[in-house]
Amino acid sequence: MMASGNGDKNQLKLYSYYRSSCSYRVRIALNLKELKYEYKAVNLLKGEQFSPEFTELNPIGYVPVLVDGDVIVSDSFAIIMYLEEKYPQHALLPQDLQKRGINYQAANIVSSSIQPFQNIGTLKYIEEKVGPGENLYWANHHITKGFAALEKLLKGHAGRYATGDEVFLADLFLAPQMHGAIKRFNVDMVERGIQ
């Protein structure tokens, strides 16, 4: 069950699952901003996201959830924006507005047009309603489509990282998604020229 920590009310707490790409985005933000936090493990494979204790924090039953004193924020994009405003060190958004727009767009391609299609609940549903193994074709299709769009979008903006030589918002969404695509779904990123 969810591990409880030392109970310090002022310490940031992150409810996370180690293989969750959405939680991974927030862990990168917390680390770049050098913020200490208490790690609260939620085992998605054991269904801990559906426990009353957890859905009290996030009614839809997804990780990540950030608790900062009396403030509770769910959804990686919302959490990262909250962190950006409250803890401005190591800015995650570029000053240049065009670049900023590209960062929002890339992050949202990952969070709206790729990850929801490969979420545990979605994959289980497709497997049950469509047929055994169909969920992997489904996930692969959406991941490949999303990365093809990202490749076009970022052409001309990328440097060492997605939108130049500094790590910004887009990278926080891209890195975990690429990791998952390669390790969990065997998508060939080299052939796509993405790696």
Ligand SMILES: N[C@@H](CCC(=O)N[C@@H](CS)C(=O)NCC(=O)O)C(=O)O
């Ligand atoms: N848009 C949300 C999506 C959250 C989400 O889908 N989380 C996944 C892990 S990456 C989850 O908790 N899945 C549990 C389930 O499907 O039951 C975010 O970015 O935080």
